[in-house]
Amino acid sequence: MRNKYSVFSLIKNALSYHENWQRAWKDPAPKKEYDAVIVGGGGHGLATAYYLAKKHNMNNIAVVEKGWIGGGNTGRNTTIIRSNYLWDASAGLYDHALKIWEGLSQELNYNVMFSQRGVMNLAHNLQDVRDLKRRTHANRLNGIDAVYLSTEEVKKFCPIINTSPDIRYPVLGGTLQRRAGTARHDAVAWGYARGADAMGVDIIQNCEVKGIKRNGDSVEGIETTKGFIKTKKIGVVAAGHSSVIANMAGLRLPLESKPLQALVSEPVKPIIDTVVMSNAVHAYVSQSDKGELVIGAGTDDYVSYTQKGSHQIVEGTLNAILELYPIFSRMRMLRQWGGIVDICPDASPILSKTSIKGLYFNCGWGTGGFKATPGSGDLFAHTIANDEPHKLNAAFNLNRFVSGDLVDEHGAAAVAH
Amino acid sequence: MFLINCPYCGERDQQEFKAGGEAHIERPKQPTELSDDEWAEYLFMRKNIKGIQFERWNHSHGCRKWFNMVRDTSNDEIKAIYKMGEKPPAQ
Numbered sequence: 001m002r003n004k005y006s007v008f009s010l011i012k013n014a015l016s017y018h019e020n021w022q023r024a025w026k027d028p029a030p031k032k033e034y035d036a037v038i039v040g041g042g043g044h045g046l047a048t049a050y051y052l053a054k055k056h057n058m059n060n061i062a063v064v065e066k067g068w069i070g071g072g073n074t075g076r077n078t079t080i081i082r083s084n085y086l087w088d089a090s091a092g093l094y095d096h097a098l099k100i101w102e103g104l105s106q107e108l109n110y111n112v113m114f115s116q117r118g119v120m121n122l123a124h125n126l127q128d129v130r131d132l133k134r135r136t137h138a139n140r141l142n143g144i145d146a147v148y149l150s151t152e153e154v155k156k157f158c159p160i161i162n163t164s165p166d167i168r169y170p171v172l173g174g175t176l177q178r179r180a181g182t183a184r185h186d187a188v189a190w191g192y193a194r195g196a197d198a199m200g201v202d203i204i205q206n207c208e209v210k211g212i213k214r215n216g217d218s219v220e221g222i223e224t225t226k227g228f229i230k231t232k233k234i235g236v237v238a239a240g241h242s243s244v245i246a247n248m249a250g251l252r253l254p255l256e257s258k259p260l261q262a263l264v265s266e267p268v269k270p271i272i273d274t275v276v277m278s279n280a281v282h283a284y285v286s287q288s289d290k291g292e293l294v295i296g297a298g299t300d301d302y303v304s305y306t307q308k309g310s311h312q313i314v315e316g317t318l319n320a321i322l323e324l325y326p327i328f329s330r331m332r333m334l335r336q337w338g339g340i341v342d343i344c345p346d347a348s349p350i351l352s353k354t355s356i357k358g359l360y361f362n363c364g365w366g367t368g369g370f371k372a373t374p375g376s377g378d379l380f381a382h383t384i385a386n387d388e389p390h391k392l393n394a395a396f397n398l399n400r401f402v403s404g405d406l407v408d409e410h411g412a413a414a415v416a417h
Numbered sequence: 418m419f420l421i422n423c424p425y426c427g428e429r430d431q432q433e434f435k436a437g438g439e440a441h442i443e444r445p446k447q448p449t450e451l452s453d454d455e456w457a458e459y460l461f462m463r464k465n466i467k468g469i470q471f472e473r474w475n476h477s478h479g480c481r482k483w484f485n486m487v488r489d490t491s492n493d494e495i496k497a498i499y500k501m502g503e504k505p506p507a508q
Contacts, residue, residue, distance in 0.1 A: 243465035254461035256438070257490075302436035305467045305491050310418035312432050345461050402457040 002198040005109050024190060025197035030204050030226050034062045036233035036384060037222060039209050039245060041065025042074040043185070044362055044369065045237035046192035046203070047377020048384070053199035055378070056385035061201055063193075064224055066208035070189030073239050076339035077370040078262050078284060078296040080275050082119040082180035084146050086135050089395035089407045090348060091142040096392050097375025098179060104374055110191030112183045113289065117274045119180035120149070120157060122324075124169040124280040132175045139177075149174045158274055160327050167323050169281050182275060182286055188373055212249040218357035219249070235360045235384050240305065240340025242363035249359055253350070254401050255342045258299040260367050261309040263336040267291030271327070281320035292334065295321060299341060299367060309338040341366050346400075348407035351380050351393040360384050361398065419493050424500050425480045437473035439463050440485045441505065467491050471505055 003009060003022050013021055036052060038045045041063045052058040063069075081101055083094035105112050123129045132148065139146035154174045155163045163171045193203055204226065211223035212234065221230040236245045240257040267290050275286040284296035297317040300309050314336060322329055344350060344364035349372070351362050362380045365372065379393040389397060400406055422428045445451050445459055464470070470490050475483050487497040487506065497506045 241467065243463070244467050247464075247466075252458070252462040253465070254457075254463065255465050256463055257465055257467075300436075303438075303465060303470060303472070303490050304493055306493050310431065312418070342465075401461040402453045404453075 002194070005111075024194040025203050028202045028204065030062060030064070030202065030207065030224070030229050033221075033230040034060055034202070035231070036061045036235060037229055037231045038063045038235045038237060039222070040072075040237035040239065041069035041189075041193070041203060041205065042072050042237065042239060043070065043188045043192065043373040044239075044365075044376045044380070045235075046070075046189055046196055047373055048235055048237060048362065048380045049201045049203075049377075050192045050196040050199075051378045051381035052385060053196055053201050056381060058385060059200040062204055062229070063196070063201060064204045064207045064209060064222070064229070066206070066225075068205050069193050069203060070186050073339040073341065073369065074185055074189045074373075076262065076337055077185055078286070078294050079182045079185045079288075079370060080119060080180075080277070080284065080286065080296075080368075081114070081183055081371040082177050082275075083144055083371070084119070084121070084135065084139050084175065084177045084180065085409060086138050087407055087409060088142060090409055091139065091144055092392050093349075093375060093379070093396065094372055095142070095144050096379070097372045100374035100378065101183065102179075104183075104188075104191070108191040108195050110187060110194060112187045112191055114181065114183040116179055116181040117286075118157075118176055118178045119275040119277060120154065120174050120176045122154065122161075122174045122276065122278040122280075123172045124278065125172065128280055129172050132173065136175050145177055145179050147176050147178075149176055158272065158276055160272060160325055161276065162324055162326055169320075169323070171324075180275070182288075184289075185370060188370075192377070209245060209248070212245070212359070214249060214356065217355070219359050231358075233358045233360070233384055235362065235380060237362045237380070239363065239365065239369070240342050242342050242361060246361070249354075249356055251354055251356065251359070253361070253363065253398075254345055255364055256303050257305060257340050257342050258302065259304050259306060259309040259338040260299045260341045261297040261313055261336060261338045263295050263297065263314060263333050264288070264292040265295070265328075265331045266334050268293070268331070276324075278320065278324065281324070283317055283320035283324060285321060285325070293328065293331065299343070305340055307338045307340055341369075343367070346406040346408045347410040349376070349396055350398055351376065351383060351389065351396045352398040353383065353387065353389070354398060419495065421474065421486070421495065422498055423476045423479060423482075424484050424498055425482050426476060429476070429479060433476060433478040435475045435477040437475055437483065440471040440473045469496065
């Protein structure tokens with residue numbers, strides 16, 4: 001039985017010097033066979049396992065993770081959550097996730113620190129203005145909250161932005177989604193892990209997949225560093241390493257894996273109480289609860305699995321940040337890191353069955369998967385349990401690259417990919 | 418971030434170059450006869466290898482010439498560079 005986190009449990013454990021907290025999840029050895037195995041213990045994979053157990057009564061399942069849970073892109077992103085996408089399919093997918101975020105801490109009994117502080121996207125040229133206005137209208141037609149702001153309204157909402165007309169890329173306006181915001185990324189992985197574990201899911205860390213065993217056109221199990229695990233259903237949620245797993249099954253994916261960087265500053269007092277993203281100059285900034293400025297940089301243009309990016313990418317982002325926020329000119333950066341993102345040609349994800357029976361892929365989230373974590377898990381669990389996609393992820397099938405029915409969010413979403 | 422030995426200009430910073438993706442993907446000789454599956458394979462599907470990958474690069478801020486590179490994508494080590502039209506080195 002899992003103890004519930006509450007103010008009473010906090011007081012009770014304070015009395016014993018916080019030495020007797022129950023483990024949040026077990027550390028089991030793999031069983032010989034499972035009904036389904038999820039490959040990848042990041043937020044998306046753990047959420048998939050959680051919803052498989054909760055909504056589809058699949059409790060004899062495992063999540064295998066080659067490192068530790070949440071140690072990949074879940075712990076490396078800039079934690080931005082929004083659903084202001086242009087196309088109907090994307091709007092449906094990301095707003096489904098946002099609606100789950102709104103009740104997630106209560107649902108998981110785990111504080112994911114979801115903060116609806118708003119996300120503002122800036123326009124720096126006339127084409128940006130037209131694109132952002134069009135997206136605002138598209139969002140509102142899809143029932144997603146969005147407003148277009150004038151330069152003065154941008155300045156009022158976030159006073160530290162330099163809205164002078166004589167900077168290199170002046171701020172001509174912006175959009176605001178007030179329901180958008182941020183969450184604590186580690187807590188999302190931990191909360192889903194704890195929830196899934198409580199329903200009997202085995203979370204197996206330090207267990208790398210080495211091969212996928214096939215029998216003709218269906219899967220039989222996975223070879224791992226902890227031995228062979230028999231299963232009829234494999235859900236791969238391996239982000240940047242999706243192609244590596246696909247190659248094991250003799251499958252090709254339309255993905256390229258590239259390093260994406262982020263960085264944080266030294267912690268300072270509250271200075272920016274929202275998330276500001278600028279597509280054209282590639283500068284995203286928000287402030288964490290610890291006080292660090294969280295800054296997202298861009299991807300390198302070559303395939304690499306090194307989890308480190310090029311210096312000039314960070315330099316370009318910081319140039320833009322400094323022009324937009326002169327107040328940050330004396331800030332010192334504390335840490336910089338990279339994560340490997342798997343990018344689809346149309347910059348939309350794949351949540352899909354494959355030509356191999358029992359093999360499912362959830363990948364291609366590229367530079368913006370964190371925001372979708374709960375929705376992605378929910379819809380992927382549906383796809384695995386029913387062997388059919390949910391209507392919200394039907395458009396995100398692998399076959400769209402054959403039919404040509406792409407969900408082209410490249411540059412059409414709120415950010416450049 | 419690494420140094421690239423351009424076959425025409427010599428060793429330069431990677432910043433001067435543009436990555437052009439997987440090499441040796443042949444343009445279909447009879448495009449009108451391709452099935453949708455074959456088009457998808459040609460246009461979109463990529464090996465995206467973790468390890469030794471053959472790829473195209475362009476010295477976009479230099480001589481602007483294209484060339485091929487063999488690179489280990491797990492550590493960004495360059496194993497070989499050869500000109501367009503030359504045979505790739507044996508692995």
